[in-house]
Amino acid sequence: MPDKEAEGWINTPKRREILLVFAVPKTLKQAQKELSVRKLTLKSFLRNNCLQCLNPGLKKGRFYVLTEKARKYLNPNCPDFDIHKDWDCIGWIVASPRMRLAVLRCIDDRKLYSEEIRMRATQFNSRLSRPWVKTTLKQLVERNLANSELIERIRFYWITAYGQKIKDELAVIAPLSLSISGFSAA
Secondary structure (H helix, E strand, O other): OOHHHHHHHHOOHHHHHHHHHOOOOEEHHHHHHHHOOOOOOOHHHHHOOOEEEOOOOOOOOOEEEEOHHHHHHHOOOOOOOOOOOOHHHHHHHHOOOOOHHHHHHOOOOOOEEHHHHHHHHOOOOOOOOHHHHHHHHHHHHHOOOEEEEEEOOEEEEEEOHHHHHHHHHHHHHOOHHHHOOOOOOO
């Protein structure tokens, strides 16, 4: 698409509104909530090189952001961000139907056992089961987001430096109230 034609296509009011939502990385679901729409299709934006997917290998939890071309036509003052984050890991956490994010947010540098973590996480989802929390903790350990140690027949978990980095990034990218539908961080 020639530059003049691309600028005209991008700057229609509805497309501009949609694109501005993606000035910072967002999932499709987060964008739909922010725009208060039930269904949003991104195919034309991807085809016209206005949006790029940061983690195309995932089926769920894909993050989209403006391309340089779209930034140029929309607003030169759009905030910059680091596209070199581990978007696959971030998408995996956000896409969890049972809220891996809630469990990750409840882990810190103190050694806690799974029931303590589950009790903390119930403030975000009262339906978290013990087996599911244990499975999630095992997955977090496998992805090097948490460490575990068996002490007197009780397994304790705590966050790794990499896990803390991802947790901090998620606090900005995926606020808990946006990521967990139906639950708020109250």
